[in-house]
Amino acid sequence: MATQKHTIVALVLDKPGVFNRISSLFRRRGFNMESIAVGHSELPNISRVTIVVDGSTVQVEQVRKQLEKNIDVVKVTDITLRDTIIRELALIKVHANSTTRSEIIQIVDIFRAKIVDVSGDSLTVEVTGDTPKVDTLYKLLKVFGIKEIARTGCIAMTRGDNASI
Amino acid sequence: MKMTGSQILCESLIKEGVDVIFGILGGSILPLYDTLTEYPQLRHVLVRHEQAAAHAAEGYARVTGKPGVCFATSGPGATNLVTGIANAFLDSTPVIAVTGQVATPFIGKDAFQEIDITGITLPITKHNYLVSDAASVAQTVKEAFYVARSGRPGPILIDIPKDIQVNPVEFDYSAKLVMPGYKPTVNGHPTQLKKAAKLIAEAQRPVIIAGHGVIISEAYEELKELAEKAQIPVISTLLGISSFPGSHILSYGWLGMHGMAYSNKAIDACDLVIAIGMRFDDRATGKVSGFAPRAKVIHIDIDPAEIGKNVKVDVPIVGDVRNVLRSMNKYIETMQHEEWMAELEELRAKHPLSVPDCSDKILPQYVIHKICQATDGKATVVTGVGQHQMWTAQYYTFNRHNGLLTSGGLGTMGFELPASVGAAVGRPDEDIWCIAGDGSFQMTMQELGTIAQENLNIKIAIMNNGYLGMVRQWQEMFYGKRYMATPLGGPNFVKLAEAYCIPALDVKRREDVEPAIQKAKDHEGCFLLNFIVEPEENVYPMVPPGASLAEVMETPRKEVLTWPRKSTL
Numbered sequence: 001m002a003t004q005k006h007t008i009v010a011l012v013l014d015k016p017g018v019f020n021r022i023s024s025l026f027r028r029r030g031f032n033m034e035s036i037a038v039g040h041s042e043l044p045n046i047s048r049v050t051i052v053v054d055g056s057t058v059q060v061e062q063v064r065k066q067l068e069k070n071i072d073v074v075k076v077t078d079i080t081l082r083d084t085i086i087r088e089l090a091l092i093k094v095h096a097n098s099t100t101r102s103e104i105i106q107i108v109d110i111f112r113a114k115i116v117d118v119s120g121d122s123l124t125v126e127v128t129g130d131t132p133k134v135d136t137l138y139k140l141l142k143v144f145g146i147k148e149i150a151r152t153g154c155i156a157m158t159r160g161d162n163a164s165i
Numbered sequence: 166m167k168m169t170g171s172q173i174l175c176e177s178l179i180k181e182g183v184d185v186i187f188g189i190l191g192g193s194i195l196p197l198y199d200t201l202t203e204y205p206q207l208r209h210v211l212v213r214h215e216q217a218a219a220h221a222a223e224g225y226a227r228v229t230g231k232p233g234v235c236f237a238t239s240g241p242g243a244t245n246l247v248t249g250i251a252n253a254f255l256d257s258t259p260v261i262a263v264t265g266q267v268a269t270p271f272i273g274k275d276a277f278q279e280i281d282i283t284g285i286t287l288p289i290t291k292h293n294y295l296v297s298d299a300a301s302v303a304q305t306v307k308e309a310f311y312v313a314r315s316g317r318p319g320p321i322l323i324d325i326p327k328d329i330q331v332n333p334v335e336f337d338y339s340a341k342l343v344m345p346g347y348k349p350t351v352n353g354h355p356t357q358l359k360k361a362a363k364l365i366a367e368a369q370r371p372v373i374i375a376g377h378g379v380i381i382s383e384a385y386e387e388l389k390e391l392a393e394k395a396q397i398p399v400i401s402t403l404l405g406i407s408s409f410p411g412s413h414i415l416s417y418g419w420l421g422m423h424g425m426a427y428s429n430k431a432i433d434a435c436d437l438v439i440a441i442g443m444r445f446d447d448r449a450t451g452k453v454s455g456f457a458p459r460a461k462v463i464h465i466d467i468d469p470a471e472i473g474k475n476v477k478v479d480v481p482i483v484g485d486v487r488n489v490l491r492s493m494n495k496y497i498e499t500m501q502h503e504e505w506m507a508e509l510e511e512l513r514a515k516h517p518l519s520v521p522d523c524s525d526k527i528l529p530q531y532v533i534h535k536i537c538q539a540t541d542g543k544a545t546v547v548t549g550v551g552q553h554q555m556w557t558a559q560y561y562t563f564n565r566h567n568g569l570l571t572s573g574g575l576g577t578m579g580f581e582l583p584a585s586v587g588a589a590v591g592r593p594d595e596d597i598w599c600i601a602g603d604g605s606f607q608m609t610m611q612e613l614g615t616i617a618q619e620n621l622n623i624k625i626a627i628m629n630n631g632y633l634g635m636v637r638q639w640q641e642m643f644y645g646k647r648y649m650a651t652p653l654g655g656p657n658f659v660k661l662a663e664a665y666c667i668p669a670l671d672v673k674r675r676e677d678v679e680p681a682i683q684k685a686k687d688h689e690g691c692f693l694l695n696f697i698v699e700p701e702e703n704v705y706p707m708v709p710p711g712a713s714l715a716e717v718m719e720t721p722r723k724e725v726l727t728w729p730r731k732s733t734l
Contacts, residue, residue: 013346020284021287058473062470071312072346
C-alpha cells in the first residue's frame with residue numbers, strides 16, 4: 001500500500017501521563033511517527049499535539065481512531081488534505097571561518113533565516129518553514145560542516161476562518 | 166463529614182453497587198483492608214494469588230454484567246494482577262482493580278514493594294489512575310466505573326498510595342463527571358441502518374456472525390428477531406457462543422480455527438456477512454484475504470477503531486449492539502431464503518461435527534457431551550485454554566444465554582478455576598461447571614483453597630491427558646511429532662482435592678463417565694472429577710495456521726459417531 005506523510009492534530013487534556021499514553025500507542029501498534037510537537041492550545045487545560053505520521057490512508061485512519069479511543073484525548077483530526085500552514089523551527093550550528101562566513105550569511109538571507117549566534121568558528125542559524133525548506137537549507141549548509149542541529153517537529157493550522165479541529 | 170481515603174473508596178464502591186471484592190492484602194493496602202471491617206456489606210473473597218483475584222473479578226463481571234472488583238497490594242501484588250487485567254482487556258470485561266501504592270513521599274524512590282503499576286498496565290487497561298490526593302478518590306472511582314461499564318467495557322486500574330488511604334477529607338459523590346474526551350457512540354446512524362437493511366434485503370445467502378458484543382449488551386432478543394424475521398443463520402464467534410440458543414434451527418455453529426467445518430464453509434459460500442459485536446480476530450477469520458471472499462460485510466460494533474481494522478467493511482455501523490439491532494430490525498422485512506437454508510442443511514449433513522467412535526476409551530468429546538446432557542445445556546461453563554476449551558465450545562450445546570466463560574483474546578491457561586470462583590459468587594444458585602485441562606488446571610489450582618474456604622458450589626471436570634495437549638497437537642502436526650516439553654506429570658488430583666476437603670473421583674472407564682457426572686451434580690458443594698482421557702486425541706475440525714476458513718481440515722479418522730441434532734424453534 002502506498003504510504004505518505006499525514007499531519008494529525010490532536011487536542012488532549014493537560015494531565016500527567018498523557019504524552020506517555022500517546023507515544024506508547026504508536027510504539028505498540030507499530031505506527032511510524034516522524035515527529036511530534038506539543039504545546040498549549042487556546043483552551044484552558046487542553047494541549048495541542050501535532051503528529052506527522054508516515055503510512056497508508058487505512059493505517060493513518062487506524063492511528064486516528066486509536067488515538068481517539070484514549071480517554072484523555074478530546075479530538076483528533078487528519079488535516080493532510082486541507083489547506084494548511086505547516087511550520088517547524090530548526091537551530092543549525094554550522095562551521096564558519098572568515099572565508100566561509102559571508103557565503104553562509106548569503107544562503108541564510110535567501111531562506112529568510114536568521115543568524116542568532118556567532119563565534120570564532122561557528123554560526124548558529126534559526127530557520128522557520130515547512131519541512132522541505134528546512135531540509136533544503138540543511139543540505140546547503142552541510143557542505144560547510146554541521147556541528148549540531150535541533151528541530152522542533154511540525155506544528156500545523158488550517159488557513160481561513162475555520163478552526164483546524 | 167470527613168472521611169479517610171479508604172472510607173471514601175468503600176462508600177464509593179457501595180454507591181456503584183459493589184457487594185463483593187476479590188483480593189489479597191499486603192503492606193501498602195493495609196489501611197484499606199482495616200477499613201473493610203467497617204463495611205460488612207462489602208464481602209471480601211480471599212484468593213490465593215492476585216492473578217486469581219483479577220480472573221475471579223472477570224468471572225463475576227461476565228456472569229452479572231456488573232463490574233468486578235479486585236484488590237491487591239503494591240509491588241508483587243500489583244504485578245501479579247497483570248495477566249488477569251490483560252485478559253479482561255482483550256475480552257472487553259469491566260474490571261476495577263484497586264492497588265495499594267507506597268506512600269506519596271516514597272514514590273519514585275524505588276521503595277520496598279514500589280512498582281510503577283500505572284505504567285505497567287497502561288497498554289492493558291481502558292484507563293488507569295494514580296490517585297494524587299484523598300479529595301480525588303470519590304471522583305476517580307465514579308469516573309472509573311463509568312468508563313469501565315460504558316462503551317466497549319474494559320478494565321480500569323486505580324493505584325492509591327498508602328498515605329492517601331488514611332488522609333481525612335470531605336466525602337462528596339455528587340460531582341458531575343466532565344469527560345470531554347470520552348463520548349461513546351451508542352446509537353447507529355440512521356443512514357447506515359437503512360443501507361444495512363438494503364444489503365440484507367438484497368442478499369441471497371446471508372449469515373450473521375454473533376460476537377461477544379451481543380452478550381455484553383444483552384441483545385439476545387434483538388438478535389433472535391433479526392435472524393428469524395429475515396431467516397438468516399447465526400454463526401457465533403468463540404466468545405459469542407451462547408448469544409443464541411444452540412438448539413435453535415437457525416443456530417449454525419461457530420467459526421474459526423476449531424469451529425465447525427460447516428460454519429467455516431458457510432462463511433466461504435455466503436454473499437453477506439452481518440458481523441455483530443465482534444472484531445475479526447485472526448483465530449476467527451483464518452487467512453484474512455480468503456475470508457468470506459464472495460461476501461459484502463456489514464459490521465456493527467461500539468468501538469469505531471474495530472471498523473476496518475482487519476477486514477474491509479461495506480456498511481459500518483458504530484453503536485451499542487442492542488440499540489443498533491432494535492432500530493435496524495424496524496427496516497427489516499420478513500424474508501425466506503429457502504434455497505440457502507437447504508444448501509446449509511446439506512452442508513451440515515456432509516460436514517457434521519463428529520467424534521471417533523471408541524467404546525473402550527474415554528474421549529474428552531464424549532465427556533463434554535455427557536456433561537451437556539446432564540445439565541441440559543443450561544450450566545454456566547467455565548474453561549481454561551487448550552484442547553479442553555475447544556471441545557467444550559464444540560460439544561456443549563448452550564441453551565442458556567451467556568453460559569460460556571472462556572479466555573478468548575489472551576488465551577490464558579489457568580483462567581478456569583479462578584473465573585469459576587467469580588462465576589459461583591455471581592450466580593450462587595446455578596450450576597457452575599469448571600472444565601479444565603490438566604495443564605491449564607495446574608497453573609492456578611491453588612484456588613481450590615479459596616473454593617474450600619468460601620464453600621463454593623463448583624463442579625470441576627479435568628480432561629486429563631497427561632500433555633499440554635494443544636501444543637502437543639501442534640508438535641504432532643507441524644513439528645514432526647517431536648514432543649518437546651509437552652508430556653506433563655501431575656499430582657494425584659483426587660488426593661489434592663481431598664487435602665482441601667473437596668470430594669473427588671478418578672474416572673478411567675467409559676461406563677463410569679455418566680454416573681460420575683451425576684454424582685458430582687447431586688453433591689451439594691464443590692466436587693472434582695479427574696477424567697483420564699485418550700492422551701493423543703486431537704481437536705478437529707482445524708483451520709491450519711495461515712489457511713483460509715474454506716481449507717478447514719476434518720477428522721482423518723474413519724469410524725465416527727454423530728450425535729443426533731435436536732432442532733427447535
